[in-house]
Amino acid sequence: MAKKYTENRKKIFNLITNSEKPLNADQIYDILRPDVNLSTVYRGIEYLQSKKLIRSVSFGSVIKYFYSSNQHKHFLYCEDCHEIMVFNDCAAEKLQKAVTKKFNFNIDDHVFYFVGTCEKCQKKRGDM
Ligand SMILES: [Zn+2]
Ligand SMILES: [Zn+2]
Known part of the structure:
Protein backbone atom coordinates (compact mmCIF):
# COMPACT_ATOMS: atom_id res chain seq x y z
CA MET A 1 0.00 0.00 0.00
CA ALA A 2 2.69 2.47 1.03
CA LYS A 3 4.72 1.57 -2.02
CA LYS A 4 1.78 2.29 -4.27
CA TYR A 5 1.41 5.75 -2.72
CA THR A 6 5.03 6.53 -3.41
CA GLU A 7 4.75 5.33 -6.99
CA ASN A 8 1.69 7.45 -7.64
CA ARG A 9 3.34 10.51 -6.15
CA LYS A 10 6.33 9.93 -8.36
CA LYS A 11 4.09 9.64 -11.42
CA ILE A 12 2.35 12.91 -10.56
CA PHE A 13 5.64 14.64 -9.86
CA ASN A 14 7.22 13.47 -13.13
CA LEU A 15 4.19 14.54 -15.10
CA ILE A 16 4.27 18.05 -13.62
CA THR A 17 8.04 18.33 -14.01
CA ASN A 18 8.05 17.20 -17.64
CA SER A 19 5.13 19.36 -18.69
CA GLU A 20 5.92 22.58 -20.52
CA LYS A 21 2.76 24.18 -19.15
CA PRO A 22 1.43 24.08 -15.60
CA LEU A 23 -1.23 21.41 -15.07
CA ASN A 24 -4.36 21.38 -12.92
CA ALA A 25 -5.66 18.36 -11.00
CA ASP A 26 -8.23 17.42 -13.67
CA GLN A 27 -5.60 17.47 -16.40
CA ILE A 28 -3.28 15.28 -14.32
CA TYR A 29 -6.13 12.89 -13.64
CA ASP A 30 -7.05 12.77 -17.34
CA ILE A 31 -3.53 11.63 -18.21
CA LEU A 32 -3.02 9.15 -15.38
CA ARG A 33 -6.41 7.46 -15.22
CA PRO A 34 -7.48 4.76 -14.84
CA ASP A 35 -4.31 3.81 -12.93
CA VAL A 36 -4.77 6.67 -10.49
CA ASN A 37 -8.04 8.06 -9.17
CA LEU A 38 -8.84 11.73 -8.62
CA SER A 39 -8.54 11.69 -4.83
CA THR A 40 -5.09 10.14 -5.17
CA VAL A 41 -4.16 12.98 -7.53
CA TYR A 42 -5.31 15.55 -4.96
CA ARG A 43 -3.50 13.80 -2.13
CA GLY A 44 -0.34 13.51 -4.22
CA ILE A 45 -0.45 17.19 -5.11
CA GLU A 46 -0.96 18.11 -1.47
CA TYR A 47 2.03 16.03 -0.45
CA LEU A 48 4.30 17.43 -3.19
CA GLN A 49 3.28 20.96 -2.24
CA SER A 50 3.94 20.36 1.44
CA LYS A 51 7.44 19.20 0.49
CA LYS A 52 7.82 22.30 -1.71
CA LEU A 53 8.54 20.15 -4.75
CA ILE A 54 5.79 21.84 -6.74
CA ARG A 55 4.28 25.31 -6.71
CA SER A 56 0.87 26.51 -7.73
CA VAL A 57 -0.55 29.43 -9.63
CA SER A 58 -4.20 30.36 -10.09
CA PHE A 59 -5.27 32.89 -12.66
CA GLY A 60 -7.99 34.73 -10.81
CA SER A 61 -10.12 31.60 -10.41
CA VAL A 62 -10.34 28.70 -7.97
CA ILE A 63 -8.52 26.36 -10.34
CA LYS A 64 -4.92 25.84 -9.33
CA TYR A 65 -2.21 24.95 -11.79
CA PHE A 66 0.95 23.21 -10.64
CA TYR A 67 4.51 23.42 -11.84
CA SER A 68 7.86 22.14 -10.62
CA SER A 69 9.70 24.19 -7.98
CA ASN A 70 13.05 23.79 -9.67
CA GLN A 71 11.89 25.44 -12.87
ZN1 LIG B 1 -6.82 33.53 -26.26
ZN1 LIG C 1 10.98 35.37 -11.70
Whole structure:
Protein backbone atom coordinates (compact mmCIF):
# COMPACT_ATOMS: atom_id res chain seq x y z
CA MET A 1 0.00 0.00 0.00
CA ALA A 2 2.69 2.47 1.03
CA LYS A 3 4.72 1.57 -2.02
CA LYS A 4 1.78 2.29 -4.27
CA TYR A 5 1.41 5.75 -2.72
CA THR A 6 5.03 6.53 -3.41
CA GLU A 7 4.75 5.33 -6.99
CA ASN A 8 1.69 7.45 -7.64
CA ARG A 9 3.34 10.51 -6.15
CA LYS A 10 6.33 9.93 -8.36
CA LYS A 11 4.09 9.64 -11.42
CA ILE A 12 2.35 12.91 -10.56
CA PHE A 13 5.64 14.64 -9.86
CA ASN A 14 7.22 13.47 -13.13
CA LEU A 15 4.19 14.54 -15.10
CA ILE A 16 4.27 18.05 -13.62
CA THR A 17 8.04 18.33 -14.01
CA ASN A 18 8.05 17.20 -17.64
CA SER A 19 5.13 19.36 -18.69
CA GLU A 20 5.92 22.58 -20.52
CA LYS A 21 2.76 24.18 -19.15
CA PRO A 22 1.43 24.08 -15.60
CA LEU A 23 -1.23 21.41 -15.07
CA ASN A 24 -4.36 21.38 -12.92
CA ALA A 25 -5.66 18.36 -11.00
CA ASP A 26 -8.23 17.42 -13.67
CA GLN A 27 -5.60 17.47 -16.40
CA ILE A 28 -3.28 15.28 -14.32
CA TYR A 29 -6.13 12.89 -13.64
CA ASP A 30 -7.05 12.77 -17.34
CA ILE A 31 -3.53 11.63 -18.21
CA LEU A 32 -3.02 9.15 -15.38
CA ARG A 33 -6.41 7.46 -15.22
CA PRO A 34 -7.48 4.76 -14.84
CA ASP A 35 -4.31 3.81 -12.93
CA VAL A 36 -4.77 6.67 -10.49
CA ASN A 37 -8.04 8.06 -9.17
CA LEU A 38 -8.84 11.73 -8.62
CA SER A 39 -8.54 11.69 -4.83
CA THR A 40 -5.09 10.14 -5.17
CA VAL A 41 -4.16 12.98 -7.53
CA TYR A 42 -5.31 15.55 -4.96
CA ARG A 43 -3.50 13.80 -2.13
CA GLY A 44 -0.34 13.51 -4.22
CA ILE A 45 -0.45 17.19 -5.11
CA GLU A 46 -0.96 18.11 -1.47
CA TYR A 47 2.03 16.03 -0.45
CA LEU A 48 4.30 17.43 -3.19
CA GLN A 49 3.28 20.96 -2.24
CA SER A 50 3.94 20.36 1.44
CA LYS A 51 7.44 19.20 0.49
CA LYS A 52 7.82 22.30 -1.71
CA LEU A 53 8.54 20.15 -4.75
CA ILE A 54 5.79 21.84 -6.74
CA ARG A 55 4.28 25.31 -6.71
CA SER A 56 0.87 26.51 -7.73
CA VAL A 57 -0.55 29.43 -9.63
CA SER A 58 -4.20 30.36 -10.09
CA PHE A 59 -5.27 32.89 -12.66
CA GLY A 60 -7.99 34.73 -10.81
CA SER A 61 -10.12 31.60 -10.41
CA VAL A 62 -10.34 28.70 -7.97
CA ILE A 63 -8.52 26.36 -10.34
CA LYS A 64 -4.92 25.84 -9.33
CA TYR A 65 -2.21 24.95 -11.79
CA PHE A 66 0.95 23.21 -10.64
CA TYR A 67 4.51 23.42 -11.84
CA SER A 68 7.86 22.14 -10.62
CA SER A 69 9.70 24.19 -7.98
CA ASN A 70 13.05 23.79 -9.67
CA GLN A 71 11.89 25.44 -12.87
CA HIS A 72 11.54 29.20 -12.67
CA LYS A 73 8.54 30.00 -14.81
CA HIS A 74 6.35 32.98 -15.51
CA PHE A 75 3.06 32.96 -17.33
CA LEU A 76 0.82 34.72 -19.80
CA TYR A 77 -2.85 34.00 -19.28
CA CYS A 78 -5.45 34.74 -21.95
CA GLU A 79 -8.74 35.75 -20.37
CA ASP A 80 -10.67 34.89 -23.54
CA CYS A 81 -9.59 31.31 -24.30
CA HIS A 82 -7.85 30.53 -20.95
CA GLU A 83 -4.69 29.55 -22.76
CA ILE A 84 -1.57 29.59 -20.61
CA MET A 85 1.79 30.49 -22.13
CA VAL A 86 5.12 30.17 -20.37
CA PHE A 87 8.14 32.43 -20.41
CA ASN A 88 11.33 32.19 -18.40
CA ASP A 89 12.81 35.68 -18.38
CA CYS A 90 12.83 36.99 -14.86
CA ALA A 91 12.92 40.70 -14.15
CA ALA A 92 12.01 40.40 -10.50
CA GLU A 93 15.42 40.12 -8.92
CA LYS A 94 16.07 43.84 -8.65
CA LEU A 95 12.61 44.51 -7.25
CA GLN A 96 13.03 41.61 -4.84
CA LYS A 97 16.19 43.13 -3.40
CA ALA A 98 14.53 46.50 -2.93
CA VAL A 99 11.42 45.02 -1.28
CA THR A 100 13.47 42.74 0.97
CA LYS A 101 15.34 45.75 2.25
CA LYS A 102 12.32 47.99 2.66
CA PHE A 103 10.14 45.49 4.56
CA ASN A 104 12.89 43.36 6.09
CA PHE A 105 11.04 40.44 4.55
CA ASN A 106 12.64 37.11 3.67
CA ILE A 107 11.48 36.27 0.15
CA ASP A 108 11.55 32.60 -0.88
CA ASP A 109 10.00 32.86 -4.30
CA HIS A 110 7.52 34.74 -6.43
CA VAL A 111 4.64 33.85 -8.71
CA PHE A 112 4.31 36.17 -11.65
CA TYR A 113 1.93 36.29 -14.58
CA PHE A 114 0.46 38.69 -17.08
CA VAL A 115 -3.25 38.66 -17.86
CA GLY A 116 -4.51 39.70 -21.28
CA THR A 117 -5.54 38.53 -24.73
CA CYS A 118 -3.53 36.12 -26.86
CA GLU A 119 -2.77 36.68 -30.52
CA LYS A 120 -5.48 34.28 -31.73
CA CYS A 121 -8.17 35.95 -29.63
CA GLN A 122 -7.08 39.43 -30.71
CA LYS A 123 -7.62 38.36 -34.32
CA LYS A 124 -11.01 36.87 -33.47
CA ARG A 125 -12.03 40.14 -31.84
CA GLY A 126 -10.88 42.01 -34.91
CA ASP A 127 -13.16 39.88 -37.11
CA MET A 128 -16.31 40.92 -35.29
ZN1 LIG B 1 -6.82 33.53 -26.26
ZN1 LIG C 1 10.98 35.37 -11.70
